[in-house]
Amino acid sequence: MNNAQPQKNSPAERVQQSLKKRYRAEARFRAFGAFSVILGLAALLVLFVKIISSGIGAFQQTYIKLDLAYDESVLGISDPRDEDQLAVANFEGAIRAALLTRFPSVTARSDKRALYSMVSIAAAFELQDELRHAPDLLNKRRQYWLLADDDLDTYFKSLKAGDPYLGRVSPQQVEWITSLIEAGEVRKQFNRRFFTSGDSAEAEMAGILGALIGSLLTLAVTLVLSFPIGVGAAIYLEEYAPANKFTDFIEVNINNLAAVPSVIFGLLGLAIFLNMFGMPRSVPLVGGLVLTLMTLPTIIISSRAAIKSVPQSIRDAALGMGASKMQLILHHVLPLAMPGMLTGAIIGMAQALGETAPLLMIGMVAFIVDIPGSIDDPATVLPVQIFLWADSPERAFVERTSAAIMVLLGFLIAMNALAIWLRQHLEKRW
Amino acid sequence: MNLSPDDRAELKYKTVGEKFSETPKLKIRGLNVSYAEKQAIFDVNLDIGSNEVIAMIGPSGCGKSTFLRCINRMNDTVDSCRVEGSIQLDDMEICDDKVDVVPLRARVGMVFQKPNPFPKSIYDNVAYGPRIHGLASRRSELDGLVETSLRRAGLWDEVKDRLLQPGTSLSGGQQQRLCIARTIAVSPEVILMDEPCSSLDPIATAKIEELIAELSENFTIAIVTHSMQQAARVSRRTAYFHLGQLIEVNDTQHVFTNPDHQLTEAYITGRFG
Numbered sequence: 009m010n011n012a013q014p015q016k017n018s019p020a021e022r023v024q025q026s027l028k029k030r031y032r033a034e035a036r037f038r039a040f041g042a043f044s045v046i047l048g049l050a051a052l053l054v055l056f057v058k059i060i061s062s063g064i065g066a067f068q069q070t071y072i073k074l075d076l077a078y079d080e081s082v083l084g085i086s087d088p089r090d091e092d093q094l095a096v097a098n099f100e101g102a103i104r105a106a107l108l109t110r111f112p113s114v115t116a117r118s119d120k121r122a123l124y125s126m127v128s129i130a131a132a133f134e135l136q137d138e139l140r141h142a143p144d145l146l147n148k149r150r151q152y153w154l155l156a157d158d159d160l161d162t163y164f165k166s167l168k169a170g171d172p173y174l175g176r177v178s179p180q181q182v183e184w185i186t187s188l189i190e191a192g193e194v195r196k197q198f199n200r201r202f203f204t205s206g207d208s209a210e211a212e213m214a215g216i217l218g219a220l221i222g223s224l225l226t227l228a229v230t231l232v233l234s235f236p237i238g239v240g241a242a243i244y245l246e247e248y249a250p251a252n253k254f255t256d257f258i259e260v261n262i263n264n265l266a267a268v269p270s271v272i273f274g275l276l277g278l279a280i281f282l283n284m285f286g287m288p289r290s291v292p293l294v295g296g297l298v299l300t301l302m303t304l305p306t307i308i309i310s311s312r313a314a315i316k317s318v319p320q321s322i323r324d325a326a327l328g329m330g331a332s333k334m335q336l337i338l339h340h341v342l343p344l345a346m347p348g349m350l351t352g353a354i355i356g357m358a359q360a361l362g363e364t365a366p367l368l369m370i371g372m373v374a375f376i377v378d379i380p381g382s383i384d385d386p387a388t389v390l391p392v393q394i395f396l397w398a399d400s401p402e403r404a405f406v407e408r409t410s411a412a413i414m415v416l417l418g419f420l421i422a423m424n425a426l427a428i429w430l431r432q433h434l435e436k437r438w
Numbered sequence: 439m440n441l442s443p444d445d446r447a448e449l450k451y452k453t454v455g456e457k458f459s460e461t462p463k464l465k466i467r468g469l470n471v472s473y474a475e476k477q478a479i480f481d482v483n484l485d486i487g488s489n490e491v492i493a494m495i496g497p498s499g500c501g502k503s504t505f506l507r508c509i510n511r512m513n514d515t516v517d518s519c520r521v522e523g524s525i526q527l528d529d530m531e532i533c534d535d536k537v538d539v540v541p542l543r544a545r546v547g548m549v550f551q552k553p554n555p556f557p558k559s560i561y562d563n564v565a566y567g568p569r570i571h572g573l574a575s576r577r578s579e580l581d582g583l584v585e586t587s588l589r590r591a592g593l594w595d596e597v598k599d600r601l602l603q604p605g606t607s608l609s610g611g612q613q614q615r616l617c618i619a620r621t622i623a624v625s626p627e628v629i630l631m632d633e634p635c636s637s638l639d640p641i642a643t644a645k646i647e648e649l650i651a652e653l654s655e656n657f658t659i660a661i662v663t664h665s666m667q668q669a670a671r672v673s674r675r676t677a678y679f680h681l682g683q684l685i686e687v688n689d690t691q692h693v694f695t696n697p698d699h700q701l702t703e704a705y706i707t708g709r710f711g
């Protein structure tokens with residue numbers, strides 16, 4: 009080469025020249041990586057800002073102040089300590105009376121109905137609860153903050169934002185609300201109900217707890233089933249299975265299963281668990297079973313990778329000491345592979361947590377008000393709840409949808425934090 | 439074993455020297471080993487005497503490790519590996535599929551080329567063998583076993599205050615001595631060492647060599663080494679392997695001063711290796 013093309017520059021100079029080009033390429037390469045990271049972060053930021061700004065409102069709820077009396081005559085009871093009497097007591101009557109006292113000019117039937125609808129029906133239950141705990145309040149007159157209806161709530165919140173949203177609020181109601189606001193008798197309060205109750209047709213009463221518990225129960229079933237089975241399968245495939253065509257076939261199919269759309273697992277669950285075994289619909293048990301089918305491939309694949317990464321030298325050391333296969337696995341392979349297996353399990357669980365489609369198939373989309381107490385109570389899960397609320401026409405459900413997404417994300421973050429903690433904790437022991 | 443014509447052509451050397459021993463601990467007869475299609479050991483016959491240190495030398499890839507790993511059946515872990523022939527430990531046949539490798543490996547311990555302590559505490563490393571084989575019934579007994587093993591491995595004074603720290607926190611030489619302590623904790627009869635000093639510096643190497651000399655009072659030791667000086671220092675007999683065949687086995691002195699076989703001479707004079 010040197011002979012064919014006599015060169016002017018010495019090799020050192022040529023290196024110097026090519027260096028500039030290399031550095032430029034290097035800088036471009038780095039810039040591209042940094043750009044990708046920034047783009048990802050920006051997308052995440054936009055998502056968070058959007059969700060938080062539209063969901064934050066759901067954590068507060070509008071209340072109306074009313075002068076209210078637990079009149080024996082209005083409630084129609086004599087002894088508030090008697091549970092039977094409390095159950096039939098006419099608290100709504102008391103609220104209506106208080107509303108009419110506040111707005112004495114309202115007389116027409118339809119106007120009255122419009123007036124009554126400004127207070128949520130949940131208010132009556134709150135009053136009932138209070139009287140149960142403080143029976144002395146009977147026949148006393150006090151000022152109460154009563155939960156407002158969701159239409160009023162939406163109007164009041166949008167008023168503060170400077171862009172009143174009327175929705176189903178009539179001009180007449182606007183008049184009443186304005187008078188209440190001017191008198192300082194409307195305020196927002198922390199929405200405890202959102203975290204303590206299940207779904208409801210009334211937006212102001214709807215809470216996330218039912219779906220949260222449903223998700224927890226479903227995930228518990230999934231984890232309890234898929235982790236041991238997945239790890240067991242991975243151990244067998246890695247440590248015991250003979251290397252033959254059949255094992256290869258199984259391996260290929262596990263990899264394929266990981267790519268099957270989740271809705272298919274829902275259909276499978278419907279056909280097997282509900283139709284063949286006659287299990288109940290809409291319960292976390294069946295949801296967990298279906299999600300187990302879905303997460304198993306993920307857990308098996310990551311567990312196998314974790315087992316593979318245990319160094320051969322450790323295996324040699326254990327076997328050379330005369331450890332049996334089982335001792336090798338229990339004493340050395342599993343502890344070393346555990347962090348990796350847990351990571352896989354958490355990824356699988358995170359997928360399962362966000363899964364909607366397969367659960368729709370087995371009826372976990374039902375409207376369920378009660379908070380599930382066990383894995384065979386009808387329940388729904390967070391993503392399905394989000395789906396249901398996103399589909400509701402009431403404006404108040406819009407902010408609840410975002411709030412539910414925040415809860416779901418919080419759940420995910422908590423799960424990942426737990427995984428990281430577990431991993432560090434387990435690794436520290438070694 | 440069905441040898442292909444090519445293999446037969448290769449099998450042209452007869453082992454020279456003193457293959458047999460008057461007090462054999464291990465009797466190896468007609469040992470052939472192959473990986474899938476490729477044969478790695480050809481018809482090896484050798485005795486390893488009681489409480490002797492025998493060194494295995496030879497060029498890279500000549501089958502020293504393969505040979506050593508036959509003696510505690512570690513080749514079982516390699517799927518493609520086929521072993522034929524006979525190895526007797528005292529009167530027990532090792533090369534029999536029916537033989538349980540667990541008690542065998544308690545009798546024939548192994549120290550590997552790269553120090554491979556378990557990622558556990560120093561104490562647990564040494565206590566591992568006695569624990570799985572049920573050698574100590576009480577904690578105090580186990581403590582004693584751990585201490586004597588570490589003492590015999592010449593490590594006790596260096597680690598006695600940090601027994602609960604991970605074994606992987608030790609230096610390379612200390613790790614290797616920890617592995618030796620771990621091996622002798624189950625009181626094996628034979629210790630196999632596959633290049634135990636190849637990743638160590640000269641000082642750590644000297645310590646291990648000293649240790650081998652001490653251990654030879656109680657154990658039969660077979661050591662693979664690439665260092666002829668090391669073989670000369672620690673062993674009584676030396677076996678020279680070449681392309682899977684045992685070329686010569688003789689007193690170490692004899693091998694290094696006046697080898698019987700020309701291949702051995704070529705190797706020790708550095709003409710290849």
Ligand SMILES: Nc1ncnc2c1ncn2[C@@H]1O[C@H](COP(=O)(O)OP(=O)(O)OP(=O)(O)O)[C@@H](O)[C@H]1O
Binds near residue numbers: 502
């Ligand atoms: N696991 C294996 N699979 C296939 N062939 C192997 C395997 N291990 C060793 N061999 C082959 O067997 C022959 C002997 O290998 P071995 O490891 O016993 O050599 P060695 O003498 O220990 O070499 P070195 O001094 O480099 O450690 C080599 O040709 C090697 O390629």
Ligand SMILES: [Mg+2]
Binds near residue numbers: 502503632
């Ligand atoms: Mg080797």
